[in-house]
Amino acid sequence: MSNILEVKNLIKRFGGLKATDNITFNVVEGERFGILGPNGAGKTTLFNQISGFIKPDEGSIIFNGENIIGLSPEKIANKGLVRTFQIVKPFKELTVYENLKVTTLTPKMKEEIKSEPERRKWIEYIADICELKEVLNTDSEMLPQGYLKKLEVAKALSVNPKVLLLDEPFAGLTVSEIDPISKVIIKANEERETTIVLIEHRLKEFMALVNRIIAIDYGEVIAEGTPNEIVNNAKVIESYLGKGGGDIVNS
Amino acid sequence: MNRLKDIRFILIFIGLVFLFIFPVLSSDFYLINILSIAFIYAVYAGSWDILSGFTGKENMGHAAFIAIGAYLLGFVSAVYSIQPWLSIPMAAVASALFGIAIGVPTLRLKGPYFALASLAVASIFENLTISYSEFTGGEEGIFGIPFLTPGPTSDYYFMLIFSFISILILFIAGKSNFGLILKSIKSDEDAAKAVGIKTTKYKVTAFALSAMFAGMAGAVMGHFYGYVGPDIVYPLSLNTLIMAVVGGIGGIIPAALGGFFISLLTELLRGLGQWNNLIYTVILMLSILFLPKGAFKTLGEFLKPKNKKNKTPKLRGEENE
Amino acid sequence: VIKVGVTAPLQTENGEWVKQAVTMAAEEINANGGIDGEKIELFFVDDEDTASKMISGITRLVTRDQVDYLIGGVGSGAVLASLDTMARYELIWLGTGAASPDTTKKVAENFNKYKYYFRVGTLDSYSQGKSIGEFIANYLVPEYGIDKAAVISLDLVYSKQIAEEAVRLAEEAGVEIVYEDYFPVGHTDFSASFSKAEQAGAQVIIDAIVTADGIQFTKQWQDLKVDAAIVGAIAAALKPEFLEQTNGKATYETSAYPNGGPAPLTENTLDWFAEFKERFGTSPGFIAFPAYNALYVLEEALESIDKSDWDNKDKVIAAIEKVEFPLGGEKGVSPVMFTENHDLVYGGNGAQGIIYQWQSDGEWRAVWPLEYKTGTWEVPAWLDW
């Protein structure tokens, strides 16, 4: 399989701080790729650069064979590379249905959806797999956190992306709430062949979900490998998992 | 249809029917006169809303948009005696272009920054209008503009139909996918970009639309008075803002009703002499304090049919069992 | 009864003067039995000096109150905008303000349509400028050998027209205009303009400031002891409060009074001026003169024709055209005679522009034309002419 996303030597400085320092990695089409690292390691900043919200100082980002550096976030999204936000960003004044409708009004989806009934069907399909059906007509402002997290993923999914970047979709959720989102991610990956890139701190669920991981600390990649290799990596243990952290996953 | 169950539409329909037959019932030219101008105020407030109410950019210089239409008409008609059928479309095009010209550089500005930028544009306009009196007539304005139609009653119908169509278009734009996208941008612009919405395009379109209707209404007003001058154009910046907010923003019709009724109110308060402005400002302040969503939006929500159930989701705690 | 509508910006000083003067005249006429036995009834609307309010106000006066005549109007913009409404209702209008020459120019261009409008006052801007220009050309130039002047004036059409006409006459008399600056309403610091006028060697600064900005203009001129006299038209200076409003810094300010002021223009002027002041506590402003005259013009015209013809607008108009309150005569409080375009006749027996100066003893005196002078023009003390 080919690489759908290639990140090379990415550097971003904020004043004196290097938020990402020479980050290089590849994501293979169809895989579920994980990014791990302590708070402030630079994970969100990495996403911001890939999705076009921040312009890197140096380095290149190749998506689907095309250099996307310098493209606006909306252009990148329309090419099929879509992200979610760590802090959920619902369209507060709109209902859940309208939230999903807005996302289908993009140039990309206008090509894929030709008629109103088709649009309705698509939105209902997305709402269905994301378990949002019962709140379709609720103002998103009134939703509890669990639903907001689902909505965040649903919005991204409803543009039918090739690659989906998920920034901590489980944060703030209980074990029972994480489960449905995990399922959605797997479904998207297996049924719709969406490549997943996932940032998460919830180790247990994270490790169960991804095939391959890079670990980042202070903006640098400190390890790369399968979940098993990562939890046993000395550097990762030292900087992130802490003493005996490996047990968390192994047990 | 569902609409028939909606008392709001029924009320508006009755109101419109009443306005359409009003000149037949009454020959009070004074009332006809102030109603005619109230229609134009409704368009000012509605056109303000499509930009500010839908994208959250608080425009404090709407008069600049109105001035473009009104002065363009004034200037060409002073030279060529242009008739309304030509001048109004001209005003539409010029204002829309001007809206784009203002929209593009100020796209990124929000809150007080945008408020000041728009205020500055209107002030710059006002200053230039006064200084370059060769073209604008300075403080005396431009007079001798051809009247809209030959008589007050036909003026009335012209303005009623003009504002009805304008507000309908703005309302449909607001209700359509376009309006939905504007609201999503207002809620969270980054989130809209992240899914691929071309936010710039939509924001600039909102500017163009807002300016276009404001400019057309300005031109209609110019033809109605046969005159365009700073005294009737520039106070509109703040008046429009006040009317729209007191009416209720983000839905076109509440704002337009605000424009219509407040314009009537100020005219009717004139009988009170010195007290009228005082009363007007007190009403304004009280309505902001006690009707936070705006008078007509609050009323509208009260009258809204309740059959569409808004399911409130269960809290997570309950769901766990 | 005769119903007369009055439109004025009632919340401003000008509007108050119109109201006071018209009320005074109406009471007098009614006390004398009215016009041919008909009492005058007044209807006021506040036009806030904006076109929209004036137009809807006039519509209300005509369609609701059914007035027969209209008096008033202060700003030119609003009046010009309202002329078509006047024409639509064929309403005879005795104008009290609107100094723009365009009002009567419209009458000239389309007499049949606009014949209802008469300029009872005030002088149009060119005539106002003319009186200033004549004072410079015929008094300052021969007396003091003035040859350089500057213009520092308000950036409004009305003011510019006054200044331009004054400049034209001054230039004809050989005065060179060495510096020109126009400032916006609300300007607060004139030091740059004064300084440049001084550097250019101006001996006289021609000003035309129709807004209250004239107060700070005069104060700063006095404070800076600018090397040039100020001569022109400062509206605020045309009333006794000016001295107090400038903290006593009004001295040597010289302004033209358009067809009015405390000078013996007609036999009634000085008495009326005193009576007005006593009754209302403030002296009449220049707009009070035409406002007071207007009802008397109407009285004279109506009494000159048959009561049955009062409904015939053309006959009434013709009668008004014939009214004459000549200079030094016994009618009115300032001269009123109409041209065929319903403008004021300027000069001769007609309307006058009188130059007043605030003098070093704190008194306000007429200094030009010499026939009416109550004092002699003083050179500002710090100038060595």
Add this chain to the structure above:
Amino acid sequence: MFANVFINGTINGSIYALIALGFSLTFGVAGVVNLYHGAYYMVAAYMMYWFVSIGVSPILAALLSLLFVAILGSAMMKGPILYLRKRGESIYILIFTLGASYFTQYLLTLIFGARRYSIEPFFDTSIELLGETIPGSRSFAFLISIITIIVLMLFINKTTFGKQILATSQDTYAAELVGINTSRVFVAVAAISAVLAGIGGIAISPFLSISVDMWLSTLLKAFSIVILGGLGSIGGSIVAAFIMGYLEGFISYAWSSSMAEVSFLVLVFIFLIFKPTGIMGKKTI
């Protein structure tokens, strides 16, 4: 030319700074754009005129007028502004305070009429500097402005209460956590802002004049200055005020007085587009 532009620009700039400061301070500390600011300036001038006209001595009259606007300022903040602030949506504060300004204008018209008033200068001896004459009332206004600004800076930086203001402006929540009554700080800051504007109103009225519409142009100037300087930045506001003073003087001198204000507005507009955060960039009170 240099002397003229420099001297008058400095004097005007100092007065602009004084008036803009309170506006900036209110924004910096409470995050509120208070369009009622111009009204304090106007009300103080009217109160001053009225007290003097009933025979109160000028110094006492000035103190009483400032006390009055201080109370007015705190009442505005404590009542409607904090209430609307809690409700969110800044546009309502904008419109409410604007409406209140017009209300004040109409109320004063009702009481004092439409005519203009003036106050006798406190000090009226002209000074000669670099060949330019400076009228006494203007140099007095300059001195008062500069002294007030310095006193304010010392107050903020040296007193305990000033520390509380600083802390509140940095982080209201954290200030509460260290025991600072931030509502009280807001109200006090509103009173201080009102007094600053009031001093401005009293200082300028001997050479300008008092009128019911004097608040609007002053407010627009203060608003532009504060945005140009960076909302909430006191240092930025002072710099922007002087830029405005010099620019107006320069344009009046070198081009035309009628273009002075437009030029400043154009500058503000351009600045907003290219650097929306103002001269100083970051918020620092």
Add this chain to the structure above:
Amino acid sequence: MSILSLKEITAGYGKAVVLENMSLEVKEGECHAVLGPNGAGKSTLLKTITGTVVPTAGEIQFLGEKINGMSTHKIARKGVSLSPENRRLFSDLTVHENLTIATIFTDETKSKENLNFVYEIFPRLKERVSQKAGTMSGGEQQMLAVGRALMMDPKILLLDEPSMGLAQIIKEQIFNGIKKIKETGKTILIVEQDSTMVMPIADKISIFEHGHIIFEGTSNELKNNDSIKSAYLGL
């Protein structure tokens, strides 16, 4: 004796209820830890105690006095001091100013002692007295936040995730400091996600999920409760 007690508190934001009927007692002199996942409502608990979030039902007592409904600054002056989530320093003020601003309402000699104590437990702060808080590293900022809370001379010290976003070594330094504070006998209520750091110093642990306390006991009791361990702590 309990210094702080929450009785059946319900609290949240607008329509969202975060704490439901929750009760908690903190005993004088104890170090009481509250553990729970992201979004469990731990910060909300602390905000409710300090008056930022007003409970809709229940009562909070501090030293026998009802404090719910009081404003935050009043509660702070009574001796409840919080080092908040995200530190919330006065970023344009120096380290010294950040510390002294908290002493406006405390006794002067006491403040001096406290200042010395803060510098003693966090020597890195002493090296940087005149650095602006906003320019310091995350760990230093966290030390300053804890130090600032101590400067109020509180009767109870509330700490919201002092280990958040920090490298292992820095975490250890901070927790060493906290341990020293505990040794002076100060009552501490600490909210954490990192159980490995907090377990050794806690006298008592409450585990918290969705506004409910689902476990309460000592560290040892927790270690022996396998179901809780695996389900809620991921241990």
